Amino acid sequence: MTPQALPLWLDIAVSVLVLAGAAIAFLGSLGLLRLKTYFERVHAPAIIATLGCWCIMHATLVYFSVMGDGLALHALLIALFVAVTVPVTNIFLMRAALFRARRTGENVPPNLSRTADDHVRDF
């Protein structure tokens, strides 16, 4: 692969997008480390999955579209996949945390779903 100079606008755009994405990932992880309770902490990584992921995805998309041949949309696949799967994982984790908090008798909102109650009673 022959080294070729990037156009200046591409240089600036990719740099800004990658730096913004990495800074957002750092801030989200910092929030995960320093927030006090679990129900505060669960919100912190959401910014990585949305803004951070989309910033770095756009940097990849723009870079490979200009440097390679033709439009390179494969990075979009990752961002769409993350956008679909991260809410599923987070809802599961929140439900698990609420379930465990109720088990230990902490002061959390009561269960509103009847079927879940019946299911728990069956066990």
Added chain:
Amino acid sequence: MTSPILSWALPIALFLLVAAMVLCLARLLRGPAAQDRVLALDCMYLNGMLLMLALGIYYGSANYFEAAMLIALLGFASSTAMAKFLLRGEVIE
């Protein structure tokens, strides 16, 4: 790499992403409850995936895309399985 700004920005971004993974690792080791550890592992998967994408730009190679896609897939599967385990005590009922 012949780009003046990107050759400065990319190492900084890679350093920030690795630092983010270290912060997640600290939460993973410290986390008081099991759900904290699962959340930290999920966050580490996301950071690792972003690190792979940034490395792809750094080396100018599209091969890193497959690694990032695999990390995203395995991260989703493992985090969901562990959350399911925390919820019910077994993964497949």
